[in-house]
Amino acid sequence: MTGTTDSTGTTSRPVIVVGSGPTGLLLAGDLATAGVDVTLLEKRPATLSNLSRAFVLHARTLEQLDARPSPTTALNGRASRAPLPRSLADEVEAVGRRLDRLRLFGRLTIALDTLPSRFNHLLVIPQYEVEKALQRRAVEAGVEFRHETEATGVDQDADGVTVTVRTPAGETEKLRAGYVVGTDGMRSAVRNALGLDFPGRSAIRSVVLADVRLAEEPETLLTVNAVGDAFAFLAPFGDGYHRVIGWNRARDVADSEPLDLEEVKEVTRLALGHDFGMHDARWMSRFHSDERQAPAYRVGRVFLAGDAAHVHTPAGGQGMNTGLQDAANLSWKLAQVIHGHAGPELLDTYQAERHPVGRAVLRSSGGIVRLAMAKRPWTLALRSALTTFLDTAAPARRRAVGQITGIGYRYPAPRGAHPLTGARVPDVALAGGGRLYEALRGGRFVLITPGGYDDERGAARKDRLTVERWASDRRTALLVRPDGYVAWASDTADASAIEAALAAHVG
Known part of the structure; x- marks a missing residue:
């Protein structure tokens, strides 16, 4: 979808993303890959900084990267001399170093090799290496980068958003977009322009x-x-x-x-x-x-993600991971709405799904720091008791690990929905030898059924739906969102019920 020109002669883009850290790069790359014209504004020069504060990718983030193909060309546009890995996860795994257990509070060892994920480990990798991979993908997908361009104001109306920027020459320019996403960090100019508190x-x-x-x-x-x-x-x-x-x-x-x-x-x-x-x-x-956490991640046509929406202590290494998962949640929803396959109410689910996760991360990271720095006798006793409990209570330990790694989160489901609705889907095997996260690399919904499904609207939906069969004898029909969570499920669905689900979610 290309930009349009309004009555003033201003070109309006579908989306402007402000901030080219990991969150902004993943979001912009997702949108461009989905055929949405997107401009990414960054006040810094066009260089990647090595001053990383983040050093960890967790299992859920690696799963999201596994659902995205690696770019096929280098940054300069020339073909790479050696073939690149098949997914972004493969690319960062080749650079980072795996760690299969964590040690907390000097005595609690948490084994990660038992995680129910293909990525049953923690990946130690500097943030700038993640940004390299995400930037290559964004460039190849056609994202318009505007470096040394600082957002100084955001004004919205019923039809779009006007972003006032300071250009590299120091001049003021106004840009127009259908939607704006602020991924511009803790001191977010977008959040400040909205007048949102950051309590x-x-x-x-x-x-x-x-x-x-x-x-x-x-x-x-x-x-x-x-x-x-x-x-x-x-x-x-x-x-x-x-x-x-x-x-x-x-x-x-x-x-x-x-x-x-x-x-x-x-x-x-x-x-x-x-x-x-x-x-x-x-x-x-x-x-x-x-x-800190913003009270709202969406104000009209403007969204916040990553550190612009939430910041917390480095404990648990959850900062960059939470921002990347924000982007994975929002990007497909924006694409669906912009392409006319869903109504704007779909965008409300970004706040409903990601704000509680951000709040939980603030609590868990803060709790780890406070326990690690315990000094008073009662806090030391609490830490000792908690450590003993987690060391002996496997369900509690699994829940804690699921929260830190991101694989334990699920999203709210409508009343009466199937119990799997809103749950993260692991990398299940598909008929023919494939697996789910390979099928998700097209950026589409994936329908998995026991015996296949003859989609009557297959030609019309081919750009947003992939139909697969279980490799096992499982009887559940499962509609998986592009971000790997269950949109709909049924244990008894016939063709008409599946079609109704596809019409409601895929369009």
């Missing part, structure tokens, strides 16, 4: 960050611990440097306070017992970690 508080102040070389390699891929007033985290970039994130509660200073390597070493020794011979720091900084 919450600073959870941790004076966190130190540093990229350093180590004289001694840590024993584990991810090294994390808290002792007394100190917390430290070490993760490899893969280029000989490690990222250090540290916090010393006894040293609460402003973000602007100078930072040197000796302070980084000290907090690391306090928390980990050793500084691993840190040297040659190429970058150091301070920041504070907030816990």
Whole structure:
């Protein structure tokens, strides 16, 4: 769908995305792949920063990336010399390093290799490597990038949204779109232009960050611990440097306070017992970690996703993952509405489904930090009791792991719906040797039935529906949304019931 020109001569795009971090790149790439013209605005120059704060991809995010084909060309448009992997998940897995167990609070070990997912591990990978893959895909799909272009205002009416921007030349320009999505981070200009509050508080102040070389390699891929007033985290970039994130509660200073390597070493020794011979720091900084969530993820034709909608502590590595899953939820809905296959009420489900998840992530990440930094006797006793409980109670441990990895979330279902409605669908086997997340790579709904289904409107729906059969003898008919969640299910459906479901959800 191409842009249109209004009575003032302004070209209106279907969608403008503001912010080219991981959330914005995935969202814009999804929309362009679905045939929606999208412009991505970014105030930074056209370079990828290596100053990553995120280092982890969880199972649910990897499943979402598995549902998206890897681009076939490099950024410069020339064919790659070697064939790229079949999916974005394959691409990032080839760069990252797998971790199949986590250790919390010094004594609780959580095995990830029992996860009910094809990705039964955690992938340690710097955020910029994820952005590289997402940017290649967005470029190939035809996303219009406008770097050094800062959004300074957002005004909407019944027909669309006007975004006021500052161009690279410092001039003011007005852009028009049917919908706007703010993925522009914690200090979101889009959210501020909407007048939305961002309630919450600073959870941790004076966190130190540093990229350093180590004289001694840590024993584990991810090294994390808290002792007394100190917390430290070490993760490899893969280029000989490690990222250090540290916090010393006894040293609460402003973000602007100078930072040197000796302070980084000290907090690391306090928390980990050793500084691993840190040297040659190429970058150091301070920041504070907030816990905040916007009250609304949608205001009319404007949406918020990622850090523009929610921020929280780094505990559990859920930040980038939650934003990417926001994008996966919203992109197909926008495409359905823009192409006329669904009414605008479908867009209301973005708030209904993702806002509760954002709230749950704030609680879980905040809880992990507070328990890790427990100091008072009663909080230490609570942490000990919780650790013992999780270590011995398998159902509770599975629930906690499901929340951190994202595979345990499900979305609300209408009253009277099949129990599977709203649930995440694992990577089930399909007849003919395929699997579900391969079938989802077309960006379509996938209908799985016991004996196949002859879609009377097959030609009209071929761009948004794939029909498959179970590889097993399962009798349930299942309609899977493009983001891998159940839209509709029935254990007794006939052809007329399936057609009614397709008409309601696929169009």
